[in-house]
Amino acid sequence: MRKKEATILIVDDDDDILFSARISLKKYFNKIITTNNPKKIGNHLTETTVDVVLLDMNYRIGFEDGKEGLYWLKHIKEVSPETTVILMTAFGSVNLAVEAIKQGASDFVLKPWKTEKLYSVVNAGVELARSKRKTTQLETVQKQKNEDFHKQTEHIIGNSPAMQSAVKLAYKVAPTDANILILGENGTGKYVFAKEIHLQSDRKNHPFIHVDLGSLNENLFESELFGYVKGAFTGAQKDTIGRFELAKGGTIFLDEIGNLPLHLQSKLLTVIQNRKVTRLGEGTEKPIDVRIICATNAPIHKMVDEEKFRQDLLFRINTIELNLPPLRERKEDIILLADHFLKKLTKKYRKEIEGFTKDAKAAMNNYHWPGNIREIEHIVERAVIISDVDKIDTTDLHFSTKKIEASLDTNLNIEETEKLLIQKALQKHQGNISRAAKDLGLTRAALYRRLEKHNI
CATH class of the missing domain: 3.40.50.300 (P-loop containing nucleotide triphosphate hydrolases)
Known part of the structure; x- marks a missing residue:
């Protein structure tokens, strides 16, 4: 049988008990520590990760009320909360067992014990300690994530x-x-x-x-x-x-x-x-x-x-x-968001870019933003990366045309189709009204009237 990777600390003032417990458990667990002095418990807990402490209830001759055991139980739980504590005594008392469990012990073992029973109780204690340790680790990681979350x-x-x-x-x-x-x-x-x-x-x-x-x-x-x-x-x-x-x-x-x-x-x-x-x-x-x-x-x-x-x-x-409204329904926020992401991303990529050109702003205002805020951040980030000038221009902005092309294939409504064609022309020419109007076969004035009509 392969030994389990676990550390067991046995504390008892009777060396025969320590020897017996060590012999009983050493074939199951890879590290067994024994001590006849409970004052050394703290040192052992700080020097190594102890999974289970088998703790005697009484240490002075003539005192069999278990108070010393309860004292050291409290000490262990304060120093190493994830460690499982199993109390041992030759003087079984239901009331004492209940009190010990109330104060944090996981189980209670009566002397003399059967090896199978002792192993079963200690093994369960090891699993409990690991579960507690795992939970503590998760909570610690989450606490760190929570702190980072506040900062970001x-x-x-x-x-x-x-x-x-x-x-x-x-x-x-x-x-x-x-x-x-x-x-x-x-x-x-x-x-x-x-x-x-x-x-x-x-x-x-x-x-x-x-x-x-x-x-x-x-x-x-x-x-x-x-x-x-x-x-x-x-x-x-x-x-x-x-x-x-x-x-x-x-x-x-x-x-x-x-x-x-x-x-x-x-x-x-x-x-x-x-x-x-x-x-x-x-x-x-x-x-x-x-x-x-x-x-x-x-x-x-x-x-x-x-x-x-x-x-x-x-x-x-x-x-x-x-x-939450889509970006196309809050067009007055487009440049506000673009400026915010520009400031954030120029700092990230250590670029010195002052802002957007007039044509770039017009192109962004005329775009339909199917990906909303996430898309505007992506487009600005790409522009920051590839731009080598002090202001981002329309040539640095790359908009998606997939949605419009798909809509043109399926939409037979004349008004909607006209709106989609105008949007596509504006995207193609990066917001340049003269070029878009020429491509559509319209005058600038006619295109402006349609822009107003469709609220583009």
Whole structure:
């Protein structure tokens, strides 16, 4: 039998007990430490990572009340909270055992023991210690991510009435614990809004956990969100907490919730209703304290009508519904956003670029921005990288024409087709009105009238 990689510390004033315990356990675990002096416990805990401490309850002749054992139990839990403590005594007492477990012991062993029983208890203690250590590591990583998250906060940018209305509502509901559903096309800033709501809430010093349900494999949904215990499925080698537990005290952001299949929607609904999760392979429910923010670019109300999304789940997640406008409906924010990204990206790439030319601004204002804010950042970043002048010009901007070309193939409405042709011409000539008008067979004045007509 291969020994398990684990460190066991045995503490007892009886050297015979130490010898017996060492002989019993050394064939199962690779490192056994013994001491007959409990005052050395602290040194051992700081010198090495101890998985389990087997701790005697009594150390002075004539004193068999277990108080010394409880004292050292408290000391161990303070110095090394992840270490499992198993108490030993020859004087079994139910009341003492209950008190020891209340104070943090995981189990209680009576002397003399059977080797199989001792191994079973210690092995369970090793697994418990590893699970606690794993959880602590995850929480430490998440704490660091949370600190970085605060440092890297993006600002919500926009002076348009539609954006100001969305911002006002976001700040109004942020201090509450209301569930929020953020609706908007891809790239409209749903993540940034969810993050800002979290930072403006009383939960701001706790985790913000982002879960992209759109990219999450169906088979991993429960294990990722709710966690699992060792042996719950093939490959589950240790207890692992899920995203809901990891978000303890903070916010969980369920992005692209419209992509969640119906059979998984019911599982999520149960968790939201009961505010409890059950890890895979475990029957015990664990209460959760999280704020839930969801988002989707899907027409979720239409999906409810088509029975593709549960109405009762929608009721649960949209106590407050926040709609983010696409960039084409807030054109006054385009240059504002472009300037913001230019400032950010010139610093990142150590470029000295003062701004955009007049023609470049006109081209950006005339573009339809199917990718919204994400696209404007991408286009500005590319321009910053390739530009060698002090101002970005139309030749540095590369817009996508795929959406317009696809629309021209399928759209038979004359008004819409005219609008799409004008947009395509403007993109082709980087916002140059004279060249676009000539390409369309129009005068400049006629093109200006159509620009006004179509609100381009």
